[in-house]
Structure formats: C-alpha cells, structure tokens
Amino acid sequence: MGLGHLAKTVIIEELSRVSGAMGAVVQASQLGVAKIVHFGNAEQKSHWLPAVCEGTCMPTIAVTEPKSGGHVLGMSTTAERVAGGYILNGRKVFVGNSHIGDLHGVVVRTGPGSRGLSAFLVPSDATGFSLGPHRPAMGLHGFSFGELIFENCFVPSENLLGAEGDGLAVAYSSSVLYGRPNLTAVSLGIHQAIVEHTVRFAQTHERYGEPLAGLPTIKQKLGQMQSQLMTARLTAYHAAHLLDEGMACDAELISAKLINVESSLDAARTAMEIHSAYGLDPGRSIERFLRDANHIYAPAGTSDVQRLRLAEVALGTYREQWSARLSEQLRCSTVHSVPIQVHTISFS
Ligand SMILES: Cc1cc2nc3c(=O)[nH]c(=O)nc-3n(C[C@H](O)[C@H](O)[C@H](O)COP(=O)(O)OP(=O)(O)OC[C@H]3O[C@@H](n4cnc5c(N)ncnc54)[C@H](O)[C@@H]3O)c2cc1C
Incomplete structure (x- = not known):
C-alpha cells in the first residue's frame, strides 16, 4: 500500500x-x-x-x-x-x-x-x-x-x-524490523480491547448500589491500565515512526515489543480481577483477550530474549543495527500524509 x-x-x-x-x-x-x-x-x-x-x-x-x-x-x-x-x-x-x-x-x-x-x-x-x-x-x-x-x-x-549464507540475516532482520513491530501492534490492539471492555464493565456493573467504577480500588486499577496503555502505544508508534524516517531504531523496536507484551499481559490479569467471576464467561470476550495476549509472548523473541538484546544495547555489544543497514529501503516517503487516530476513553 x-x-x-x-x-x-x-x-x-x-x-x-x-x-x-x-x-x-x-x-x-x-x-x-x-x-x-x-x-x-x-x-x-x-x-x-x-x-x-x-x-x-x-x-x-x-x-x-x-x-x-x-x-x-x-x-x-x-x-x-x-x-x-x-x-x-x-x-x-x-x-x-x-x-x-x-x-x-x-x-x-x-x-x-x-x-x-x-x-x-x-x-x-x-x-x-x-x-x-x-x-x-x-x-x-x-x-x-x-x-x-x-x-x-x-x-x-x-x-x-x-x-x-544469507539465512541468518534474513531471519534476524525479519524478526527485528517486522516481527517485533508487527507483534507489538497485535499486542497493542488486544490491550486496547482489554481496557475498553473493562471500562465498559466497570461503568455498567453495579455493586453497593453504584457502578463498580465508583470504588476507589477499581479506579486505581483503571488508572494504572490507562497509563500502561498510553505508554505502550507511545513506544509502538515511536519505534514505527523511526523506521519510516529511516533512522537506526533496533533498540526502540525491541523495547516496544517487550513493553507492549508485558503491559498487555498485566492488563489482561487486572481486567480478569475487575471482572471477577464474570471474566470467565466466554460471552464477555475478556477470557479470549487473556488467551490471545499470551500468544504474543513467544514470537519474535520472548521477553527474556528482548531483555538480553537490550542488555547488549546498554553494554555497547549489540552488533548489527538492521534498521541502519536497510535504512534506505525502510524509509517511507508518504509517512506524513497518513492520518493517525489516537484512542481516547471517556469515563463519564
Ligand atoms: C503466535 C505465534 C506465531 C509464531 N510465528 C512464527 C513464524 O511465523 N515463524 C517462525 O519461524 N516461528 C514462529 N513462532 C515461533 C516463535 O518464534 C518461537 O515460539 C520463539 O522463537 C521461541 O521459541 P520456543 O517457543 O521454542 O521457546 P524457547 O526459545 O525454547 O524458550 C523457552 C524458554 O527459555 C527462555 N530462553 C530461551 N533462550 C534464552 C536465553 N538465551 N536466555 C534466557 N532465556 C532464554 C525463553 O524466554 C522461554 O522462557 C510463532 C510462535 C507463536 C506463539
């Protein structure tokens, strides 16, 4: 496209x-x-x-x-x-x-x-x-x-x-430049759905004669979920934007995968807690999101592997910047013409 x-x-x-x-x-x-x-x-x-x-x-x-x-x-x-x-x-x-x-x-x-x-x-x-x-x-x-x-x-x-002899380059470059950001995006979409469904549940499910969202502990959890979602989205969009700009960004791509997978798994667990027994109902989708979020952990490197690569970045031993090597082909000239919709969630 x-x-x-x-x-x-x-x-x-x-x-x-x-x-x-x-x-x-x-x-x-x-x-x-x-x-x-x-x-x-x-x-x-x-x-x-x-x-x-x-x-x-x-x-x-x-x-x-x-x-x-x-x-x-x-x-x-x-x-x-x-x-x-x-x-x-x-x-x-x-x-x-x-x-x-x-x-x-x-x-x-x-x-x-x-x-x-x-x-x-x-x-x-x-x-x-x-x-x-x-x-x-x-x-x-x-x-x-x-x-x-x-x-x-x-x-x-x-x-x-x-x-x-080019097989390792094919495997590694695909994993860093496409696998990481693509699975980051899948994770982010599931994460968004988790937050949306949980907010809706907390607004409509009543306890003590008022919506669950009125309880201080539930508010704390929703606030934490919202913050983690916003952070996850920032890391995902920032890394992808750097790819479009043709800039070296292997570390950002790796970190975005780590942050998105870990925070969507956190969100899935918190969502299940807020839903309590209702989260186990397949009709409510929350248990589907929990199952799906777990699938994004392994591909393009588990979180252990992302942390290993980021340790190499910190120690100055990360070798090949695939984003720099393939920069000219990765750069996208149409980047500024793409309208990006940013999700907002209303609690009112
Ligand atoms: C949804 C999905 C889609 C996939 N798509 C593809 C695809 O299109 N093509 C493809 O080829 N593969 C694909 N995979 C496979 C995926 O790439 C592998 O699952 C992944 O490489 C990890 O391999 P593994 O699951 O055998 O775990 P292992 O690599 O055996 O890891 C097992 C455990 O050991 C830890 N571990 C492993 N190595 C280290 C280390 N060096 N240091 C510390 N801890 C370590 C891991 O973090 C993990 O906890 C997909 C997997 C899933 C779930």
Whole structure:
C-alpha cells in the first residue's frame, strides 16, 4: 500500500482490537513479504510480489524448529545442493499462516556456523513438502501456526533468497524490523480491547448500589491500565515512526515489543480481577483477550530474549543495527500524509 510502518502498525492494531487472530494473520503475511523485498533479486520480486499484492500468494517465514526454538543457530533442517537446486529435509514449527500459506520462506542449514544458514522460497505445492495436522491452540482461534515438513523436498536454485549464507540475516532482520513491530501492534490492539471492555464493565456493573467504577480500588486499577496503555502505544508508534524516517531504531523496536507484551499481559490479569467471576464467561470476550495476549509472548523473541538484546544495547555489544543497514529501503516517503487516530476513553 506504500503507507509506511506507522500506518501498518495502526492497521494491525485496529484489526487486533476486534480479532487478535485476524491481526496475527495480517502481521505474519507481512513478515513473508519483507524478506522478498529486502533479499529477493529482480526476477524473484517481479515473479512473486505482484501475486502477493493481488492476494493470490500468501507468503510465510519459517525459522523455528522443535529442538532449537528461539536459538536460531541451533536449527538442523538442511538443504543439500544437487543438480539444478537443493534438497531440503527437516521440520519447522509454529509457522504463522502455515496452513493457508502459498509460499514458505524457509531458513535452513547449508553449512556449519553462522554463515551456514540460507533462505529458500518453497511453494506449498513443492514435491516433498507437507503440513503437520492443524491443531487449535489456547488462543488466536482462526490463526494457524503449525508445522511444515520437508522430506527430500526439491527446490530449484532460482528459489535461493539472497546468497548462500544469507539465512541468518534474513531471519534476524525479519524478526527485528517486522516481527517485533508487527507483534507489538497485535499486542497493542488486544490491550486496547482489554481496557475498553473493562471500562465498559466497570461503568455498567453495579455493586453497593453504584457502578463498580465508583470504588476507589477499581479506579486505581483503571488508572494504572490507562497509563500502561498510553505508554505502550507511545513506544509502538515511536519505534514505527523511526523506521519510516529511516533512522537506526533496533533498540526502540525491541523495547516496544517487550513493553507492549508485558503491559498487555498485566492488563489482561487486572481486567480478569475487575471482572471477577464474570471474566470467565466466554460471552464477555475478556477470557479470549487473556488467551490471545499470551500468544504474543513467544514470537519474535520472548521477553527474556528482548531483555538480553537490550542488555547488549546498554553494554555497547549489540552488533548489527538492521534498521541502519536497510535504512534506505525502510524509509517511507508518504509517512506524513497518513492520518493517525489516537484512542481516547471517556469515563463519564
Ligand atoms: C503466535 C505465534 C506465531 C509464531 N510465528 C512464527 C513464524 O511465523 N515463524 C517462525 O519461524 N516461528 C514462529 N513462532 C515461533 C516463535 O518464534 C518461537 O515460539 C520463539 O522463537 C521461541 O521459541 P520456543 O517457543 O521454542 O521457546 P524457547 O526459545 O525454547 O524458550 C523457552 C524458554 O527459555 C527462555 N530462553 C530461551 N533462550 C534464552 C536465553 N538465551 N536466555 C534466557 N532465556 C532464554 C525463553 O524466554 C522461554 O522462557 C510463532 C510462535 C507463536 C506463539
């Protein structure tokens, strides 16, 4: 759409405010596009991107494996070079849009060490490719994040993304520049919904002959939720804006994911407390928000991992600023023309 990172954040946030699953579908599809934009050659871009824009090709990114999780360099799925291409063997798990994806961007081992990872575009109808059974998870119902299986799966050489050895850059840059802000946006949308629903409940649910919102302890909780929501939104929009400006902002993107995930989980718990037994009723959506908010903790790095990266920033040992390296491609010229709606909540 050419609208930029901040506009994308608002779009994903608004979708997630209504349906965390829908926000998750959209954010995951963006991850799949980014690696083609940043690492694809002219032929790959002209072949795949028009189909993505038309909505006939849903791309994914597949990095996580059962035995390595967030430790990307621990992966063991392999690609072996053969005449005309590569043979892939192994499994990927928790891949966003796994069961509706048409083109999987798969990072695998082509050799040892950190330069031994490479990325491939694998169409979902490739021979030797299959999906694990589709299983619903605790939350985000409607979003598939499942298993990709490669059994002697042949991929032609022209489907190698970037050069052999670029796999770690594809995985890390996608995670920092797209995964973090996209999941931040999903978290923010769920967070907004939590606060809205809880305020409405506190205004309409009566105890001691008056709305719950009249109780001092409930007011304290609502005030804390409002403050955390506003802080979370600031960090999300600020980081996305810096991306639009082409400025180095890896730390801001990482911190925004940490703050948004942690504060939305806090809000979900406080909301459940305010709702008390009524929060357990699926008809009120609060328990759905609690389940959905928990799903945003792991992808693009758990909060432990975000804190590790931020410690590196503090210690001066954080190495590659992906936002600086890809700055020219990330900058968005239309940034100032996007109207941003800021939510306000009325207590009256
Ligand atoms: C909704 C959703 C969507 C996802 N989408 C995708 C996708 O599109 N593509 C994809 O490839 N993957 C995807 N994932 C997978 C996600 O990236 C992984 O869940 C994540 O990398 C963590 O892996 P893990 O869950 O195996 O946990 P692990 O990495 O095994 O972590 C387990 C625990 O150990 C801690 N830990 C791990 N390493 C360290 C460390 N170095 N220091 C301190 N503590 C540590 C963690 O914080 C956590 O508490 C998705 C997951 C979810 C839930």
